[in-house]
Amino acid sequence: MDEVRKEFKIQVFGTDIDEDAISTARSGIYPGNIAIDVNPERLRKYFIREENAYRVRKDIREAAVFAVQNVIKDAPFTKLDILSCRNLLIYLDSDLQSRLMPLFHYSLKTGGLLFLGSSESIGSYMDLFRAFDKKWKFYRRTETPSANNVGAFAGFPWTLESGQREAVPEVRKLRAVSTSELARKVLIENFAPPSVLINSRGEILHVQGKTGKYLEPSPGQASLNIIDMAREGLQFELRSALRSVQQERMETVQRNIRVKTNGGSQVINLKIIPVPDSEQAQGLMLVSFEDVIPVKAKPAEKEKEGRADARAGRVHEIEKELKYTRENLQATIEELQASNEELKSANEELQSTNEELQSTNEELETSKEEMQSVNEELATVNSELQVKIEQLSRAENDMRNLLDSTNIGIIFLDRDLRIKRFTQEATKLINLIHSDIGRPISHIVANLEYEGLDRDARQVLDALVPKEQEVRTRDGHNYLMRIMPYRTVENVIDGVTVTFTDIGRLKEKIGVSR
Numbered sequence: 052m053d054e055v056r057k058e059f060k061i062q063v064f065g066t067d068i069d070e071d072a073i074s075t076a077r078s079g080i081y082p083g084n085i086a087i088d089v090n091p092e093r094l095r096k097y098f099i100r101e102e103n104a105y106r107v108r109k110d111i112r113e114a115a116v117f118a119v120q121n122v123i124k125d126a127p128f129t130k131l132d133i134l135s136c137r138n139l140l141i142y143l144d145s146d147l148q149s150r151l152m153p154l155f156h157y158s159l160k161t162g163g164l165l166f167l168g169s170s171e172s173i174g175s176y177m178d179l180f181r182a183f184d185k186k187w188k189f190y191r192r193t194e195t196p197s198a199n200n201v202g203a204f205a206g207f208p209w210t211l212e213s214g215q216r217e218a219v220p221e222v223r224k225l226r227a228v229s230t231s232e233l234a235r236k237v238l239i240e241n242f243a244p245p246s247v248l249i250n251s252r253g254e255i256l257h258v259q260g261k262t263g264k265y266l267e268p269s270p271g272q273a274s275l276n277i278i279d280m281a282r283e284g285l286q287f288e289l290r291s292a293l294r295s296v297q298q299e300r301m302e303t304v305q306r307n308i309r310v311k312t313n314g315g316s317q318v319i320n321l322k323i324i325p326v327p328d329s330e331q332a333q334g335l336m337l338v339s340f341e342d343v344i345p346v347k348a349k350p351a352e353k354e355k356e357g358r359a360d361a362r363a364g365r366v367h368e369i370e371k372e373l374k375y376t377r378e379n380l381q382a383t384i385e386e387l388q389a390s391n392e393e394l395k396s397a398n399e400e401l402q403s404t405n406e407e408l409q410s411t412n413e414e415l416e417t418s419k420e421e422m423q424s425v426n427e428e429l430a431t432v433n434s435e436l437q438v439k440i441e442q443l444s445r446a447e448n449d450m451r452n453l454l455d456s457t458n459i460g461i462i463f464l465d466r467d468l469r470i471k472r473f474t475q476e477a478t479k480l481i482n483l484i485h486s487d488i489g490r491p492i493s494h495i496v497a498n499l500e501y502e503g504l505d506r507d508a509r510q511v512l513d514a515l516v517p518k519e520q521e522v523r524t525r526d527g528h529n530y531l532m533r534i535m536p537y538r539t540v541e542n543v544i545d546g547v548t549v550t551f552t553d554i555g556r557l558k559e560k561i562g563v564s565r
Contacts, residue, residue: 064128066120077117079107122151127158134159137168145174152176159192244341248326251334253277253293264312265319265340277338283311284368285321287375289338292323294382296336300325307343309368318343460530460551463537468492468508471546480524480551498524501532508534508547515544521554529555 052059067073083103086094098105122139134155140148155165156179165173165180167188173180180190245260255275269279281289288305295303305321319340326335454461460477464470469491473483481497493505501522511518517535524530530551537546 061114063115064131065115065117066122066128068119068121070119073117073119079112081105081107122154123147127154129158131159131163133164133166135166137166138171139168140171141168148174149176152179156180156192156195161192161194163192165190165192244322244339246337246339247277249277249336249338251297251336255280256335262340264317264342265310284308284316285310285319287371288321291375291378292321293336294378296323296325297334458553462492462549463546464492464508464549465546466512466544468505468512468547470495477551480530498526500525504532504549508549511536512544512547522551528553529558 065073065076067076080101081098081104083105085105089098094100094105097108097111099108122136136151136155140151143151152173153176156176159165164183167173167190169188171188173190178195179193181193183189183191239259243259245262245265247255247259247262247266248257249255253276255277265282265285266277266280267282268274269276274280278286278290278293285308288308292303292305295301302322302324304323307318308321309316309318319342322339322341324337324339326337328334454474455476458476459474460480461474462470462477462481462483463472470483470488472488473481477483480499481492481495483495487495491505492508497504499522501520507518507520510516511534515536517533519534520532522530522532531554533550533552535548535550536544537548539545
């Protein structure tokens, strides 16, 4: 951060399985002999000297969080930029190491770095990490969908749900197989036709018996869709039958379907049975294939029938393709019509939304103009207030200087005879400081041989009749005290004003003249 001259919020997690080690690390205190290995600049920059030890600086200590953690059992920290796990893997066997690598991948951010010890490596997990610096054992996390699978961490206790206990290996006990189960198994293997269980999308979930004569892997990307895997001659009938079962949820049978096999053809019956819906099985179907055994004929008749069968088979196949094409075209037309209706509805909704947005935009424009007008008014009022503040500030300065230049002690009291303001000259007669503003005048110690100030001020406030009286300070100075009602501009009595005028020199002149 010093080199790039930028500040970043850094959070460091320090974990260990040993509580004593974590407590020591959390204290952040190192013995004084670290000065042998740490240069003075680093000591001055990152440590504070305490007697015979060094303590890590507070801001660095606050950036580190220490916690007891067992990497095998406890949940990991996630979204890490750098994960440093040095010289730990060498103490673990290969099984534990293989469990930790997907966990490290899960803990790091995209592009995060894994820092291992000099004698450690990622092993066979080249798909999870790629070497960033082979010398220093830095590896960068790579994006792999399989690594984010929760099943990869099934062996860790932290993946168990709340209240669920860790699985305990149990010795599987052999149980006696009943004769009914043996009979059912033999019947299925010898008499049940080859069948596959598929879901509503046509994906094969389970295979029973040998289905190679009817299904084969499709070229290109591997797929378990039964339509893609159907052999030539079976796709059209299979697609049509599946659509019928999905719509009506009733059993259907397609008979005498000629399917091409390796170097020949085979006539089969196709049966599709919908599985009753339940919580575990919704939209499932059982597809069964049954071979049709042809009737043997004489050689001449066989040749004649073969040619007739070939012509009839070809005609039948063309008719099936035409029927399928018609059905497919009709379904496409219906889907197109439904899509057009949906598009019309969506277009109407978009038009309505557009009108609402236009109306909202107009309202926002109006509000913007109103806000600009209010802003201009506020700016005008603000400038007027600023001028008045400056005028009041000048008037206050003038008034303060005027009162101070008169050398007259003045005290302003409110209706509760609490001090509102006073001049510096008044502090010679009454012990006033700035923090006394707001206190009753009766609580202030006066330097006068006169104790009726608060009483006389209350009388003037009640009778609204000014009062004059000569008072004397304890150090022998004479003052003329005047107490007058304080009138506001609205001619409201809001307290009293007490003034003290020094008449000592005047009395001296009168005495000399006499």
